Amino acid sequence: MAKRIDVSDLDIYYSKFLAVEGVTFSVEPRTVTAFIGPSGCGKSTVLRTLNRMHEVIPGAYVNGKVLLDGENIYDSDVDPVNVRRTIGMVFQRPNPFPTMSIYDNVIAGIKLERTKGVKRDRASMDAVVEKSLRGANLWEEVKDRLSRPGSGLSGGQQQRLCIARAIAVEPQVLLMDEPCSALDPISTLAIEDLIEDLKERYTIVIVTHNMQQAARVSSTTAFFNLAGIGQPGRMVEMGPTAKIFSTPTEKATEDYVSGRFG
Template sequence: MSKRIEVKDLNVYYSKFLAVEGVTMTIEPRSVTAFIGPSGCGKSTFIRTLNRMHEVIPNARVEGKVLMDGNNLYDPGVDPVLVRRQVGMVFQRPNPFPTMSIRENVIAGAKLNNQRMSKKEGDELVERSLRGANLWEEVKDRLDRPGAGLSGGQQQRLCIARAIAVSPEVILMDEPCSALDPISTLAIEDLIEELKKDYTIVIVTHNMQQASRVSDRTAFFNIAGTGKPGKLIEYDNTDTIFSNPSVQATEDYVSGKFG
């Protein structure tokens, strides 16, 4: 299921403002790639270009290419809705649909994609997705209760279940643990380790320990100053980034000297 992503000379604009400049990188399938860097350096902006989610902001545009197994997601005629079905997104704060039950939250994406299914098929999808998010045993006896009634960590795993229910090939996570307690954070990190067996995963995190724990490769972004574009400074195996980076700014950041 998972896909290789190749980004080539990507610039991201909001109107005339260049927010991210000149990113080139390859994200391997069945791996976890972490984006790190100080606030405002373009990590979240860049991750949203990987499923065209940034386009919900007026006047946002990109130059360059994002290739998924060789196909440019930005070619004319490519439907961004289909891109977002292939490339799921989990946001910083858990966002289950508040008026929907746990079950309805899981199958919401499939219904939005006009996927018709019998009750049996729906039940199987719900169980498979919740098991994939390591949440089934905790909620199987209360599927008709509101998803918003779960704890924060459970809500985030419910959002992950909702994302994988539409059978994506890539899962993007924009600071998925920043609003969670340490125990819930550990549960999400364990889940990421399981999910990478089937998916390509990209995660934005401000937590250096988390990046070193969960990722195979790490990309360090930085910014020269207010009003300047964010840039990819260094991209390598996570062990190398944290133990022997080739750029001084990377070493300063991961060692806590700034950011």
């Protein structure tokens, strides 16, 4: 079900500007990998290249390979639409579609594909909605108001709705771009619990500013930093979360996790 990701020698550009240089790493299936590092070092940029959302920005492109179970998602015959379907994404700010109900938000992705053999009748849609909302720990809170607009929920609920929307299409990988940065501590806790559950089934990559959060939810941590002022971002080191936070190899990582800079 969940797939592994292998990134090799990835250079990421915004037009002529090289934003991130020479990133190489692997993500094991059914693990949570956290990207940490100071602002502007390219964590989110790297994350967005994993499902080809980076190229949505005009002029943005990459050089290098991103393999999903051995298949390069940047191959010329790969359809980015299929990539994004296979690799779901949750954004920094909760973004349920404001004109859609909670129910319609959850099935928004499924409604796009009219695949043979997949039923789209009311009953099977109901089942998908319930399963996804339960998967996002939101079902109990919204089951009585599925036809209400998604924008009426609290911030934390909206973010879990977005997670439900992402997992409703049964992706292989879930990317989370600072999913808790716009939320209060209690909602953050709910999302962190949810990540704990989701990693049973999905490969998860999460960008976070919050080192405690990285320590709590992830098994592997990657530290990103700028190579220098005006230089592109790079991955400094990656390893088991416990090691990164206790005995990192690089001095820069140690300085960052101990709060000496950043």
